Amino acid sequence: MKRFILVGLIALSVLSSCKQEKKIQEPSTEQTANETEEETAFFVADPQEVPAQEVSTLKIGEKAPDFRLPGVDGKFHSLNDYDTAEVLVVVFTCNHCPTAQAYEDRIIQLTTDYKDKGVQLIAISPNAVNALLLKELSYSDLGDSFEDMIVRANDKGYNFPYLYDGDTHGVSLKYGPIATPHTFVFNKKRELTYTGRLDTSEKPGTANAEDLRNAIDNTLKNVAVADAVTKTFGCSVKWAWKNEYRKKINKEWAAKEVTLAPVDENGIKALFANDSDKLRLINLWATWCGPCVQEFPDFVEIHRMYEDRDFEFVSISADNLKSEKRALKFLQKEHAAVTNYIFSGADKYAMIEAVDPEWDGALPYTALVEPGGTIVYRKMGTITPFELKKAIVDHPLMGRYY
Numbered sequence: 001m002k003r004f005i006l007v008g009l010i011a012l013s014v015l016s017s018c019k020q021e022k023k024i025q026e027p028s029t030e031q032t033a034n035e036t037e038e039e040t041a042f043f044v045a046d047p048q049e050v051p052a053q054e055v056s057t058l059k060i061g062e063k064a065p066d067f068r069l070p071g072v073d074g075k076f077h078s079l080n081d082y083d084t085a086e087v088l089v090v091v092f093t094c095n096h097c098p099t100a101q102a103y104e105d106r107i108i109q110l111t112t113d114y115k116d117k118g119v120q121l122i123a124i125s126p127n128a129v130n131a132l133l134l135k136e137l138s139y140s141d142l143g144d145s146f147e148d149m150i151v152r153a154n155d156k157g158y159n160f161p162y163l164y165d166g167d168t169h170g171v172s173l174k175y176g177p178i179a180t181p182h183t184f185v186f187n188k189k190r191e192l193t194y195t196g197r198l199d200t201s202e203k204p205g206t207a208n209a210e211d212l213r214n215a216i217d218n219t220l221k222n223v224a225v226a227d228a229v230t231k232t233f234g235c236s237v238k239w240a241w242k243n244e245y246r247k248k249i250n251k252e253w254a255a256k257e258v259t260l261a262p263v264d265e266n267g268i269k270a271l272f273a274n275d276s277d278k279l280r281l282i283n284l285w286a287t288w289c290g291p292c293v294q295e296f297p298d299f300v301e302i303h304r305m306y307e308d309r310d311f312e313f314v315s316i317s318a319d320n321l322k323s324e325k326r327a328l329k330f331l332q333k334e335h336a337a338v339t340n341y342i343f344s345g346a347d348k349y350a351m352i353e354a355v356d357p358e359w360d361g362a363l364p365y366t367a368l369v370e371p372g373g374t375i376v377y378r379k380m381g382t383i384t385p386f387e388l389k390k391a392i393v394d395h396p397l398m399g400r401y402y
Contacts, residue, residue, distance in 0.1 A: 043070030045146040047130045048168050050240035057176035057195060060228045064088065064190040065174035069124065069163040070146065072153040077122065077161050079190070086118030087219050088186040089212070092177035094125045095152045096132065097235035098139040100180045101400045102202050104156055106209045107181070110198075111160045119216055122161040125149055126172035127180075128240035133249055134304040136235070139400050141389035144238070151386060169239060179234035185215045185225075193219045196230030203401065253304065256337035260328045262344035263316065265354040271314055271341075272355065273373045278310045279397045281388075284355060284365040286318040287330050291382045292364040296334055298385045302392070303338050310397045317342040318351065318363060368392065 058065075068078045082088055091107060093100045111121045127144040142148040146164045153162045165171045175184060185194040194215030201207035215225045263271070274280045283299050285292035296315075303313040315336065317327045321344050331340055343351050352361045359365050360380060368377035368391055377391040393400055 042074055043076070043146065043164070045129075045164065046167055047128050048240065049243075050128070050168055052239075052241035053173070055173060055176050055178075055237075055239070057178060058174070058184060058192050060192050060195070062192050064090070064184075064186045064192065065171065067124075067163075067165075067171040067174075069165055069171060071164075072146075072150045072158070072162045077163055082120045082122070085120035086188050087114075087120070087216055088190060089119060089121040089216065090175065090184040090186070091121065091123045091181050092126050092172065092175065092184075092237070093123050093181040094127045094144045094235070094238075095142045095148055096127075096137050096140040096144055097180045098401050099202055099234035101140065102204050103181050103198055103209075105204060106198060106207070108157070108159055110209050110213065114216060115159075117220065119220070122163060123158075124163045124165050124171065124175075125180075126165050126169055126177055127238040128166050128169070128243070129238075131238040131240050131242040131246060133246055134301060135249075135308060136238075137305045138309050139393065139398075139402075140305075141386060141393045172237065177232075177237055179232050179236055181234055182232045183212050183215075185212070185219055187219050187222070194225045194228050194230075196227075197232045202233065253337065254335050256335070258328070258332045258335070258337050258340070260317070260324060260331060260340045260342055262321065262324075263341035264344050265347075265350050267341070268316065268343070268351065268354040271316075272367070272369055272375075274369045274371055276312070277371055278312045279371075279392065279395055280369045281311070281313045281392070282316065282355075282367050282369060283313070284316050284318055284363060286363055287323065287326050288319070289363040293330070295364065295382050296330075296336070298383065300334055300336050300338065302385070302389060305389070306392060306398070311392065312339065314339045314341065316340075316355075318348065319343075368395075370395075370397070 064079060066079045068076055071077050107121070107123070125144055129143060129145050132144055137143055142152050144166060146166070149162055149164055181198060183196065183198060184192060187193050196211065198209040198212045199207035200211070211230055218225045271282060281302065285296060287293065299313060299315065315338060317340070319327045319342060321342060324342055327342055345351060352359055355365065356367060356375065356378070362380060364382060366379040366383050367375045369375055376395065377388065392398055
């Protein structure tokens with residue numbers, strides 16, 4: 001479904017919240033051509049069920065399949081938009097994949113190095129969000145939704161078009177990427193001259209996209225690329241037909257037991273002292289606190305994203321102990337199969353001091369605590385999920401790469 005929206009509204013909506021609902025307005029039939037040029041076509045993602053099928057990678061010499069895809073710049077992009085480029089590079093990549101993130105800076109630098117040489121690079125995300133497991137986001141602060149793509153492009157300063165093909169894979173299936181990132185190089189006639197990896201070393205700073213640069217240089221000179229097809233390493237493309245496994249995992253998670261245990265001031269102090277070897281996220285909440293209840297699902301999601309790494313999430317209910325059943329019922333409704341406590345003391349001010357002397361006592365309260373007790377992220381009030389996830393994944397105990 002296509003709608004029209006001012007570019008400024010797109011940026012404001014996306015940057016304020018990854019999940020914020022977007023205001024969409026119908027275009028007026030009385031718009032002038034200039035008004036239309038000042039606005040940009042916007043796209044509302046609608047991931048579809050796609051039947052399982054064999055995926056074949058484009059062969060050397062074959063023509064670049066046409067496309068018309070929405071970009072993070074709020075415009076639709078087509079193959080013929082880049083007719084003037086001597087060489088067209090199409091990179092299938094995504095937000096969440098550690099390997100894709102490891103190559104981001106190289107793709108940005110390559111785009112800069114070749115921008116005045118007649119080379120146009122575009123990136124396409126082929127992934128279906130309904131086939132992506134939360135655990136597969138354990139090296140990322142974002143998923144692969146169209147909204148998240150916009151956030152990632154702004155956050156990293158992408159200098160190339162970043163297009164979305166996650167609804168039906170209509171374009172990706174024609175190119176046939178195997179993993180992210182997977183590159184395709186086309187000459188002026190839009191014939192494929194190279195497909196495969198950027199280079200042979202995933203770790204940032206250890207290579208400079210040598211294979212891709214060689215392919216571009218030879219294509220510019222109209223010379224055949226010696227190793228025109230190379231293998232590519234990375235996360236497999238999340239085709240929509242993989243969503244059955246996601247459904248299975250979500251069902252298993254929903255069936256897990258949810259518990260709630262009492263904790264006193266000394267227990268809270270011990271939690272914040274964090275004598276574990278993990279990064280510990282602690283959230284203070286209560287059933288009577290509207291913002292607490294509203295944001296709590298984000299914490300469950302964060303736990304599920306990072307639980308297999310050096311990370312743990314702990315929730316502490318500030319409800320009165322006599323309200324334990326109500327608090328447990330809420331946790332069960334949220335499928336919060338995490339470490340949950342409820343404050344067992346009668347003195348809430350003692351609880352506040354045990355948590356953090358800098359805390360003013362207003363709920364919700366969230367802290368990210370290093371082993372040894374140093375608080376590296378503190379939020380008095382509701383969190384911004386992207387900001388918190390970024391603080392987690394960029395911490396030295398975690399990281400975005402293998």
